[in-house]
Amino acid sequence: MSYASSFTVLTEVLPRLTHPDGSPIRALVVDDEPALADLVAMGVGMCGWEARIAHEGYDAVTQAREFAPDVLVLDRMLPGLDGLQVLSRIRQSFPEVPVLFLTAKDTVEDRIEGLASGGDDYVTKPFSIEEVLIRLHRLVQRSGAAAQDSATLVVGDLVLNIDSREVTRAGAPIELTATQFELLRYLMENPRRVLSKAQILDAVWHYDFSGQANIVELYISYLRKRIDAGRAPMIHTVRGAGYVIKPAP
Known part of the structure; x- marks a missing residue:
């Protein structure tokens, strides 16, 4: 490259x-x-x-x-x-x-x-x-030299506004539950970084990994249906490591 x-x-x-x-x-x-x-x-x-x-x-x-x-x-x-x-x-x-x-x-x-x-x-x-x-x-x-705009997270054509709790992809609104929103927020705060299930559980559900991997898998599947359905995928599974979000190719 x-x-x-x-x-x-x-x-x-x-x-x-x-x-x-x-x-x-x-x-x-x-x-x-x-x-x-x-x-x-x-x-x-x-x-x-x-x-x-x-x-x-x-x-x-x-x-x-x-x-x-x-x-x-x-x-x-x-x-x-x-x-x-x-x-x-x-x-x-x-x-x-x-x-x-x-x-x-x-x-x-x-x-x-x-x-x-x-x-x-x-x-x-x-x-x-x-x-x-x-x-x-x-x-x-x-x-502190730069303007602070921490309210908006952008990865590719996916935009999340923390204050208004609005999410759009390519300008189209996406409806999320509170937990789905927090999961997507955590992923978008760490673009291109592989996040383990333990890290996600701790950040989104606030408890340590203890056999609850199915919760993470379930909510990742929910997000994919809303974020990636009918579009180039942004949320990816890294086998044996976790999940990562990155701009679609």
Whole structure:
């Protein structure tokens, strides 16, 4: 699968983050490897964010002051100022901006130093760009920079509104009982993640797994009749592991 295809799949399940006024989230990517910096910038761009790139420490500080980023992707080893010095200077102007260190410095001591210096997350090279994008989304969500729209969950063409308790697929309304709604909500809060029967029982029925697998199976079958009937399936059984919901192909 190409990077572009991989990004497209990922952005289908990641929340679409913007500022409260609708303007894009801003990410500053700092790395002295142009191809790597371009890859990360392309990824955040496909998420609808605005990206800027710096390849050198002093330029990174200058770019940050002009750009006012919502999140930093920062290499530890840079010409000019190193990553820790860059972070210290940027934090003088933007004390709350979250930073993800993306670096080849991969010892336990390196990680501790990076996090102790104010880093919020730490990923070592080589890395998965999908993991980096997921971690960046979490940092931005925790920072409060993005508009909060936790009332709506979207997976493919399936939309669930937590406040109004309305569910639609491709715009068509779907009627669910209270328990069916909570089960679907739990699945949609964890798209593309295989959830075991024990996890589902604990989250939806609030008791431990103790021979009650038939309840989960029964309610999954109810959901399938309402969500998937006559359509490409979204709810899938992973034999021996559990259930997963993902956009229809």
